[in-house]
Amino acid sequence: MAIRAPRSFQAALWLPCLLILLLFVTFTSASPPRSSKLGVLRGYNKESKSVYDSSLIESESNKDYQTFYYDQTLDHFNYQPVSYTTFRHKYVVNFKHWRGAKAAAPIFAYMGEESSLDDDIGSIGFMMEGARRFGALELYIEHRFYGESVPYGFTGEEALKNATVRGYFSSAQAIADYAEVIINLKKNLSAESSPVIVAGGSYGGMLAAWFRLKYPHVAIGALASSAPILYFDDIVPSNSYYATVTKDFQEVSLSCYNTIKSSWSEIDRVAAKPNGLSELSKKFNTCMPLKTASGLKDYLHTLFATAAQYDRPPSYPVTVVCKGIDGGANGTDILGRIFSGMVAYYKEDKKCFDLDAFFSADTLSGWDWQTCSEMVMPIGIGPNDTMFPASPFVYKKFKDSCMNTFGVEPRPHWVTTYYGGQHIKTILKRFGSNIIFSNGLRDPYSSAGVLENISDTILALSTKNGSHCLDILPARADDPEWLTAQRNEEFKIIKIWLGKYYRDLHMFA
Amino acid sequence: MAIRAPRSFQAALWLPCLLILLLFVTFTSASPPRSSKLGVLRGYNKESKSVYDSSLIESESNKDYQTFYYDQTLDHFNYQPVSYTTFRHKYVVNFKHWRGAKAAAPIFAYMGEESSLDDDIGSIGFMMEGARRFGALELYIEHRFYGESVPYGFTGEEALKNATVRGYFSSAQAIADYAEVIINLKKNLSAESSPVIVAGGSYGGMLAAWFRLKYPHVAIGALASSAPILYFDDIVPSNSYYATVTKDFQEVSLSCYNTIKSSWSEIDRVAAKPNGLSELSKKFNTCMPLKTASGLKDYLHTLFATAAQYDRPPSYPVTVVCKGIDGGANGTDILGRIFSGMVAYYKEDKKCFDLDAFFSADTLSGWDWQTCSEMVMPIGIGPNDTMFPASPFVYKKFKDSCMNTFGVEPRPHWVTTYYGGQHIKTILKRFGSNIIFSNGLRDPYSSAGVLENISDTILALSTKNGSHCLDILPARADDPEWLTAQRNEEFKIIKIWLGKYYRDLHMFA
Secondary structure (H helix, E strand, C coil): CEECCCCCHHHHHCCCCCCCHHHHHHHHCCCHHHCCCHHHHHHHHHHCHHHHCCECCCCCCHHHEEEEEEEEECCCCCCCHHHHCEEEEEEEEECCCCCCCCCCCCEEEEECCCCCHHHCCCCCHHHHHHHHHHCCEEEEECCCCCCCCCHHHCCHHHHHHCCCHHHHCCHHHHHHHHHHHHHHHHHHCCCCCCCEEEEEECHHHHHHHHHHHHCCCCCCEEEEECCCCCCCCCCCCCCHHHHHHHHHHHHHCHHHHHHHHHHHHHHHHHHHCCCHHHHHHHHCCECCCCCCHHHHHHHHHHHHHHHHHCCCCCCCHHHHHHHHHHCCCCCCCHHHHHHHHHHHHCCCCCCCECCCCCCCCCCCCHHHHHHHHCCCCCCCECCCCCCCCCECCCHHHHHHHHHHHHCCCCCCCHHHHHHCECEHHHHHHCCCCCEEEEEECCCHHHHHCCCCCCCCCEEEEEECCCCCCHHHCCCECCCCHHHHHHHHHHHHHHHHHHHHHHHHHHHHC | CEECCCCCHHHHHCCCCCCCHHHHHHHHCCCHHHCCCHHHHHHHHHHCHHHHCCECCCCCCHHHEEEEEEEEECCCCCCCHHHHCEEEEEEEEECCCCCCCCCCCCEEEEECCCCCHHHCCCCCHHHHHHHHHHCCEEEEECCCCCCCCCHHHCCHHHHHHCCCHHHHCCHHHHHHHHHHHHHHHHHHCCCCCCCEEEEEECHHHHHHHHHHHHCCCCCCEEEEECCCCCCCCCCCCCCHHHHHHHHHHHHHCHHHHHHHHHHHHHHHHHHHCCCHHHHHHHHCCECCCCCCHHHHHHHHHHHHHHHHHCCCCCCCHHHHHHHHHHCCCCCCCHHHHHHHHHHHHCCCCCCCECCCCCCCCCCCCHHHHHHHHCCCCCCCECCCCCCCCCECCCHHHHHHHHHHHHCCCCCCCHHHHHHCECEHHHHHHCCCCCEEEEEECCCHHHHHCCCCCCCCCEEEEEECCCCCCHHHCCCECCCCHHHHHHHHHHHHHHHHHHHHHHHHHHHHC
16 A cells, blocks of 8 residues: 555646547558557647646545555466466555445446556546545556556566567456455455446446446446447447548538548648658648658548547537638638648647657557457448548458567457447347446547447436547536536436445345 | 267266266365266266156257357467467257247257266257247357367366366356357357347356356346355355255154264264274175275265255155165164165165265366366355264365365355355346246255345246256156246246347347
8 A cells, every 4th residue: 555646636637538549540440550549649638738727626635545556366267377476456545535334335436448547546527526426435446557557567568568468468357357456445444335336438438338247246337438339340330430520520610521521632632743742741830841641641630530539618629620721811722721720729839740749659558459459449431431531441451460569360259249239229228237328429439339228227328519538527617518417417327326226235134 | 060979868868967066065075176076976867867767858869969169269368379279169059940040039058067068968858848949949068178178189187187278267268158159150040130048057057147147148048057156255154055955854854864963973983893894884785895984974975965956856865765764673773774775765776885986086077176266165064053064164175175186276256256146136136137047945056046036037936846957857747746837937937038039129120
């Protein structure tokens, strides 16, 4: 047990809800294992920091967050001697609001996602608000192979380089870890009767939903925010993500959409000219001279997708970008408009534009491994169905690239085999309970989310203008009414779950 | 694909519903890893063969059972290169009654247990009758590391000797195997819409219930016959099994119970005399001279427990044994009465009694491994609470013995961590659906079964006079009405599940 090092609360606010899947999406079709660049998206968030300046959430005192380590089993599903190896698995607890074991007061457990746990502590509004409303304990559990929770004392990157060690890095092992940590903590606190609500966003949201389905005896309910659990195998069409990005831009401005749509060939046309790349570099004020047209196209592609995924109030990045694109003086050409959109996106003045901003260096990330082993989302772009150039998902190409990087094939059907997803309405209509799937429909990932109620207690809460994980971020004074309503509805539902749990507990005690 | 070698149907009838856990029980307290001796219990069944002579079930033609092999993944939860190794996983299909994929006709899938699949083919009345009633396909899937389904081309015993290889031998891997086989078979048959009902008995019954809970997207319902899913950790008292054995004897005859209860000290008294062991050998007509009193006591202990576990109509072995014990002429002494019980138990004349009959040679069995890794049932006997001498379950002793045999510790809490079990009524009251827990209350394992309805669709069907797995054995002309009623009720419930499934399928198609 160790006290967490103090950190600025305001600094924490713009780090939160996993923002990572985006780049996975953007580049699966182009160069598969480049998928998620965690650091980069934090970079993105830094740009948007001001969005959270007026948070309503009062800062938790840093000393309220206590760090613990659990001796975690290396392999829960294998009984070779080496599987018994343990590693230091980090979790963080905030007892401040907890009404205690005697009251069987709830435990809110946050399912760590594909980054260090530190990124989330004090930044998940749902957790902090839940603790206040229900007198709940806040528990944050790190995902194995991220942050400090890496086996054998490796760093995450070292562990990823070892074909044997990274074999232990999977979602099933991770949620088994969560089960062990929760059961152990409840035992240590004599809080066996305390109901556990799990929550997470994006990949962590998938884990929360799956945890509730696989470990109903450990968690009585789950909030799965922006969890694209249906983006596996052939459940939703391959182009769902980019179709939503496109719709977001179309809805804001048809002319903006048309400008973007025609920009790709315009970039190619200019690039093909003698000194064309130099002309493009100048036009887009790049920090480094462009080496290929695709460097610029990748960058714009990601900027538009990012704007759509995090298209949130009050600023609404898609609106901002389109205002830039549409706002040029009459006669501004296509590329000039696109550049104005870029400038508008970054609210600060930039000396020049670093086109590698979204893409970190060539280091392996944990999410690269996860997408190349089991989290295979076949996201692609068909011809003429979005505002982007066609870029179909070609499994063979993806597989070859993964094989090349990691030496093993992806298992693209394993997620649906283990967790299901196909015919989810038929399956879960009469099975399971107590899951909220929350989505913002401007989030392109919502296209693979659960958007309709499945049963009386497996519920979809969508907001037309919401974005990726918006509901679990801290509330702000200027939040729109629909967002406040979505959050209130989540807590209202959870209150009902807790009420039923306590009635059952009383009945069977 | 291969046609199964013909085998006598009558011969198959006495092999069926897994009879194996019994000896696990009997000896956990004494010498842990001696637990289950599969061959032995078949030996027991051979003795009882006549019980099934008048089966109502018409023999399936052997050619109707077709054997297939699936390239099964060695480790579903690990992504090391070696985990991708595949092995030949055996399953057997009977298409005879199947109304086909176009009709979305059901698939009944039998969850193989701790023995070769051959032992069950053609012997599980529930499967054969289910196929006839519902036009269902019969699918039997072998459990990994049993029969032919052993990785690396090893025999089961060879694989068990290898600390690395046996690491892949676990229940979670086994039910993941089942999911892969079922999904793959449905795909090959274009039968994606066919609902799957899983079934199993004893350990296989636990697997059926767990499969429904973990893979609800693969199986729409489960029949778990005599599944002691609550005999883990501290859910039921340690002595539940032997308390039920004792109750069975008490209910049949108090004097029989008293005779047995006083026989243990009497055996010790005689054994302590000069030439006492020789006197006992003579008295019990043993084939080999007794070396210790415990050889005789272990044998009797197992005989009584076996009689209780399989205390089924029409003969009711406990009644038979007690008739022997009580039927001696006035003045017959305690040990003479016990011997008469033994003689009565075996309906045939025996030249002598082989006291090793229940215990096979010192070879490792798969079930030994399973009990020493995860299937840790802390079955023991307290002082004075049964008709047996005290023999508490001492975890440390158990663990040391397992460590000694297999080099790794048991994980006694893993079953409840992964599958749950504690507070099962509270947990499953509002979660999950479509499981039948069937039990015969004369079966000592029923003491760790689910004996009360949990919800509208998670149901307990118990029969006061039923025994271990009786309901899933083939029906007989002289079956008592309560047994026929239990079986009919099972099919009636399954018919309702199927009806709901087809309605949902129609609604969401």
